[in-house]
Amino acid sequence: MHTGQLTVSEPVVRRLVGEQFPQWRELPVTEIASPGTVNAIFRIGDGLAARFPLKDGEPDGIRRWLEAEAEAARELAGSTRFRTPEPVVIGEPGAGYPLPWAVQTWLPGVTATDDDPAASVLFARDLAEFIGGVRALDTRGRTFGGSGRGGDLRAHDVWMETCFERSEHLLDVPRLRRLWADLRGLPRTDADRMTHGDLIPGNVLVAEGRLAGVLDTGGLGAADPALDLVAVWHLLDAGPREVVREALACDDLQWQRGRAWAFQQAMGLVWYYLDSNPTMSRMGRRTLDRVIR
Template sequence: MTMHDDQVDVTTEIVADLIREQFPEWSGEEIRLLPSTGTVNAIYRIGTGLSARFPLRLTDPTEALVTLEREARASAELARVSPFPVPEPVALGKPGAGYPMPWSIQTWLPGTIASDADPSGSTAFAEDLATFITALRDADTRGRRFTGEGRGGALPHHDAWMAECFEQSETLLDVPRLRRLWSRFRELPRTSPDVMNHCDLIPGNILVTEGRLTGILDTGGYAPADPALDLVSAWHLLQPLPRQALRHALSTDDLEWERGKAWAFQQSMGLVWYYADTNPPMSALGRRTLARILESTE
């Protein structure tokens, strides 16, 4: 079952043909699909040192190339400031072999994603996460500001999306309670200027080895946004005691903490219903995060 109505088919055979045609230096490497709960790209490993990312949703090839080029620049920029390993861009591929869009190749990082390793009870992991977020916050925005796309701007700008989420979730969640919570979250004022954020610190984008953070994935969204945005990690990744350790390490005040909770809430509401049938682990992530948020408000 596909996750999106406009999802593009990608197979190992298509990937092998694209590698052979466009990057013959890697044509002898083993190519295999990586199991993933990701919703944006299909990921294929090329040999032992590379991975290829194929956008899943059909987009105009010219627009898709602009996006991939922007993501490559963002990933390279984040790599220069990150205290933890991140994938680095290697090459961009062209449409071909039955695949209609450009695609990307980057370096491969070892480790287990946090969805599988579950470091949620580790204070040391929470402190690692704080180290990463601090490094990004300290990075130069170079005068850039939030672009207006996605999360990280004004909470009320997401009212229409939240209304759809509430409607779609009527049979899945305690919607009246969640509506009341959003009505409070959306009023939280913004008092701090934009800082650099990863913008999607969910378990599937965090690599863990022996309970410690050892790598960060999906870095193409690195951009200026609300300082509270990367605090979604507190709710997606951590149990209460490590969550408080993260907050302490970041010296987060009450307002910023609540805004981080609001961004995690906004993201999770969409995950539950949209992926209920097509990506159950992602839907379950949304449910778990909402449960943590609700528990913290009681």
């Protein structure tokens, strides 16, 4: 999926686990098929998950990133009634794998990629409760300070232009350019709130049409409160989307900014992952279909 992407296999993970955490040496290690783009995931026994970064980097920088993810996961754990992974330990490079890696608790459930909750009103209510619960966390004076989604929409103009150029043969780009021109300058008056930051189907667990848990909590942080509304376009049909809007009392501007953030994310998925991760590419197309209706 990425230039210079790292590979890691079950035998390598077994060796790393056995050498560094002998208390888990006898537990089975199983690679988990996932459309995720950041980490390779391996299950250790019944209760643990090991995450191995796929993009190469400087080990100390990766360690700081993993430590920040763990801190965010600890902050979110138990703050809502929905389960989220809890950090366990950070592993060391070895056995041919060059970077630190992380172990966290394993959550049961099926991702929304495989168990589609799009028409479920009960899931929509759960999703609104989760978003509202995250928003209620204390920012402790933190504000958005990154370069990713959650700040100024207009800061993404260059990336969106790249996406439009790369998508000429895939999408109705003139129509999408017009939509971005309308959305990019939406005003904002609400203050930064805490957000999960990446509520896409692969990070959402479903059981019997309800929200069972939320993964990939390392992006927790202060941002535009509309950011987590990307989930309603990634995950829900029109009727359940309105359930979320009503439950969160979103005004028109906040709702449209959520639509804009979903649009920005989806535009990058379709062309970038067209061949390397078809699941993510299809997700982008589905979200764009919802955004432009």
